Amino acid sequence: MDLALWIAAGLLAVVALVGGVSKTFVPVEKLAAAPGGGWTEDRGAGFVRTLGILELLAAAGLILPAALGIAPVLMPVTAVCWVLLMIGAVITHGRRGESAFVALNVVYLVMAAFIAWAGFAA
Template sequence: MNLALWIAAALLAALALSSGITKTFIPKERLAAAHSGGEWLRHASVGFVRTLGVVELLAAVGLILPGALDVAPFMVPVTATCWVLLMVGAMITHGRLGQYALVMLNLVYLALAAFVAWGRFDLEPFAG
């Protein structure tokens, strides 16, 4: 189970890192034009998009480093729970725009994050 939780956290962290880098460093207009589900970007401010990118970068760190370094490892399931909430917001946003394929993709990410949160809170918490 520990290995499955590490793999799930690593997949989410890679996703968060990639998404966070693009939202933080690529101009909003260019990101909206290049992104297939980028319609939501037209309705968001630059500050919101950048803040969301920074939150995703922090999630990438929070899903891996606390457990790997054994420094505040309780932050891994807390971060995963926050990712669940972020995916609920993403699902609502994409649902309002009729982007149901992206809603389903966000649901997969939500399930993965819920698995990490549940696993690290209950099934196999970090020893400490």
């Protein structure tokens, strides 16, 4: 179980890191032109940057607390927050008719739910 938890947390942390870096540092106009990035046209640059920073924090929160043994409860708490973020992403992409991105976000949601469940159970 520990190995599965670390693999899921590592994969989700990479997803959060890549998403966070792109939303934080890539211009919103360029994000809007990318596949699945059309939602950024409906939001302000500040909102997109805030999401990016939250995703960077999530990447750290999924790995560092448990790896360092400092407040390891933050790992499943971060996963719960990621579940909430993915619910918003599913709704956003669903409204835009982007079913492939809805499915991808559901996968991330399930991974985060597993991390939360396994993390709180440990």
